[in-house]
Amino acid sequence: MRTARVAANGVVQQAVSLPDGTLQLENGQLLKETDVVFLPPVKPRTVFVLGLNYADHAGELSFKAPEEPLVFLKGPNTFVGHRSLTYRPDSAQQMHYECELGVVIGKTGKHIKREDAYHYVKGYTIANDYAIRDYLENYYRPNLRVKNRDTCTPIGPYLVDAEAIDDPMNLALRTYVNGELKQEGNTCDMIFDIPFLIEYLSSFMTLSPNDIILTGTPKGLANVFAGDEVITEIQQIGRLVNTIAGDETFTPKKGADRHASYHR
Known part of the structure; x- marks a missing residue:
């Protein structure tokens, strides 16, 4: 379902x-x-995001593949839904899409063993975890300005029940920009697979329903600009459509409410 x-x-x-x-x-x-x-198909709770979880992606950024998961957290205001707008500051030089498999946790657990990990998965979704790499500082990336910007993580459209996915570690991922295929990979190429990540994260903190693990992106990044339509697609899950918009759309006009939501 x-x-x-x-x-x-x-x-x-x-x-x-x-x-x-x-x-x-x-x-x-x-x-x-x-x-x-x-x-977003679930109201996100704690969201864990994997950096450099595909060796080919680490290579295209001139980083070595990590020996231990490189994980950071993402705040709730970064998330928007299917067919939403994402803000790209006109001053930004490098903004990249990142097609990622999202793993949604379904029940509370700690010290979960690898062999039991899938019993804690509620379902799967698609995330497009945009990065504005102008603000990248070092290997221990990304800092807040790269990955925790309002509207910069479209997610959805759907939560697909775990039972409906034959093998989450063998799903094709693709990204299209204005209809042109730009990124292609497969979840089988993750450095740290889903059972490992659940075991690893739950070894030091409790996982709870609607926690989400964004599992990283493969090679194939390209710059995007205001007006671009970006579609991230994962086999058996669907297609997430998103459009980039710039300062003209998102910068409050003189006299406008500066606290208005960025969500569209």
Whole structure:
């Protein structure tokens, strides 16, 4: 089953994706995708993000592959839903997409053994974890300005039940910019696989429902600009559509509310 969180009829509610592409709301109403506003498919709790978890990606950034997971945390304001806008400052020189498999935790656990790890997975989703590399400082990246910017992590559209994925460690990942294939890889090439990551993280902290592990991105990055449509796609999970926008869209106009949400 594929589920989404959407805003429809003035309220936030769960929706189920049907085989014909329509969405069935909790009250049974059927709507087209274009009739709702997509939110992240779960309300993110603690979000763990893997840096350099594909050796080919580490190589294209001129870093060596890590011997231990390079993990950082991501704040909630970075997340937006399917068909959303992401802000690229006009002054930025290098902004890259990053197609990543998101692993959503389904139950509380600590000291989880590798062989039991998949029992703690609720499902899978797609994330596009944009990086503005102008602010990159060193190997122990990324600092807050690279990876914790408002609107810079579209996620969704759906949460796909764990039971529906044949093998999460053998899924093709692709990224298209304005219809052109730019990035291609496979989750089988992760340095640290999903069971290892769950065992590793739970060895020193408790994992809880709706925690998310973003598992890294393969080689194939390219700069994106305002107006670009970026589609990140993962086999068996779906396609996440996102558009880049610049200062003209996101910078508050004189007299406007400077605390208005960036979410669209």
